[in-house]
Amino acid sequence: MTPTEFLTIAGWQNAARTPMTGDASARHYARLTDHGRSAILMQAPDDGSTPAFQKIARYLRLNGLAAPTIYAGQPDQGLLLIQDFGDQRFADIADADPTAAPRLYQLATDVLIHLSRIPAMAGLPVYDGKTMADQAMLFFDWALPDQPLPDPALKEPLRQALITAARPFDRQQRVTMLRDYHAENLMLRSETGLAAAGLLDFQDAMQAHPAYDLVSLLQDARRDVDPQIEQDMTFRYMAETDHDSTDFYAAYALYGTARALRILGIFARLNARDGKARYLAFAPRVRANLERNLQHPHLSDIARVLTPWLEATA
Numbered sequence: 001m002t003p004t005e006f007l008t009i010a011g012w013q014n015a016a017r018t019p020m021t022g023d024a025s026a027r028h029y030a031r032l033t034d035h036g037r038s039a040i041l042m043q044a045p046d047d048g049s050t051p052a053f054q055k056i057a058r059y060l061r062l063n064g065l066a067a068p069t070i071y072a073g074q075p076d077q078g079l080l081l082i083q084d085f086g087d088q089r090f091a092d093i094a095d096a097d098p099t100a101a102p103r104l105y106q107l108a109t110d111v112l113i114h115l116s117r118i119p120a121m122a123g124l125p126v127y128d129g130k131t132m133a134d135q136a137m138l139f140f141d142w143a144l145p146d147q148p149l150p151d152p153a154l155k156e157p158l159r160q161a162l163i164t165a166a167r168p169f170d171r172q173q174r175v176t177m178l179r180d181y182h183a184e185n186l187m188l189r190s191e192t193g194l195a196a197a198g199l200l201d202f203q204d205a206m207q208a209h210p211a212y213d214l215v216s217l218l219q220d221a222r223r224d225v226d227p228q229i230e231q232d233m234t235f236r237y238m239a240e241t242d243h244d245s246t247d248f249y250a251a252y253a254l255y256g257t258a259r260a261l262r263i264l265g266i267f268a269r270l271n272a273r274d275g276k277a278r279y280l281a282f283a284p285r286v287r288a289n290l291e292r293n294l295q296h297p298h299l300s301d302i303a304r305v306l307t308p309w310l311e312a313t314a
Contacts, residue, residue: 003043006079010072012039031084039071044078051075053203059121059176060202065111066195067202085198091183091223102229105217107197108186109233112213113240114194120207121176127208129166133159136258138265142272144283150309161301162258169209169251177208181216183223210241211251212259219256219289221263221282253296260290
């Protein structure tokens with residue numbers, strides 16, 4: 001089924017279609033407008049992400065969070081017609097008015113606090129130490145420009161060090177992890193409370209330790225987050241969820257490290273394979289977060305493995 005056929009069945013055949021800026025994935029979006037109403041057409045590859053988006057959106061809405069309503073769908077063909085949350089991205093608002101950033105990040109943190117208080121969505125894959133380590137190995141597959149690939153001999157030692165560091169946290173609470181939870185995927189709505197935060201790009205959700213999405217939010221690969229905001233929101237999360245600070249900071253540093261390694265690999269791949277060079281501008285920020293996380297004592301074995309590469313690419 002073509003998008004045009006889909007829109008005809010859905011009753012949007014006469015809508016004006018405006019392409020929207022996509023993300024690093026193969027998904028495409030267009031805003032539809034028709035006599036005062038609007039919606040978003042989402043086209044995704046046949047990779048299972050569209051049915052997942054539907055199911056996770058329903059879970060989030062049933063639990064009091066603002067995921068888009070699905071107006072129509074052919075999920076097996078990667079087509080969805082979803083609610084339009086507008087153009088007020090947290091990132092754009094904070095960039096235009098830095099004084100708004102604390103309020104936006106508090107709202108985003110409160111969404112994560114809410115997720116920690118409800119059962120994780122059943123049926124999601126589990127993000128445990130092995131999964132974390134396997135995904136971080138993308139770091140070894142693609143090189144950033146003018147930088148050597150890490151020594152392949154470091155791959156298995158790093159993988160094992162990550163798995164070992166994750167063991168204490170694999171036994172702890174898991175929450176619904178939205179995965180790409182950052183200011184570009186959060187939309188400010190006119191609603192009150194948690195509904196003011198419109199959630200997007202959650203089709204890759206998993207069950208994970210609560211620190212993962214918080215570090216995704218506060219160590220954003222795409223924009224600088226004020227260190228005071230990072231500190232305040234981490235304190236807020238721990239206070240509201242009764243997490244031990246020593247334990248939580250160790251988990252925060254670990255998942256931040258694994259995430260940074262994976263993202264560096266993704267950015268290098270986007271440049272080399274897909275011709276998307278703009279993501280290279282974010283790599284220094286990701287590396288800085290990586291180096292900061294590696295200072296945590298719980299990650300000493302990981303830092304030891306990565307030291308040769310860090311020194312060679314300094």
